Amino acid sequence: PRADNVIITATTLINDTLGGLLRLKKSGAKLVLVGPTTPLLPRALFERGVDFAGGTLVRDADAVLDIIAQAGSGYHFLGKFADKITICKG
16 A cells, blocks of 8 residues: 555456455555456456556467467567567556
8 A cells, every 4th residue: 555656467357356456546546457358358457457468469379379288488479479468558
């Protein structure tokens, strides 16, 4: 509640703890939510108090899936078939 800047992982979307953490955010604090799928619904996040959504934008889903199927990771597809992005509330 005393932080001016807060960074939260998107795991909070899965374990249902984001709402509680958002309620603890002090007025005026900037909040960043980061995780691979975070940018999928940025408007919904912004409406709930998130200021920045950082994640992954996949440009070639088939290529990324092929790499993952071969036990690859972001090191193998980021910059080639996907990019890290940040979307600002505006």
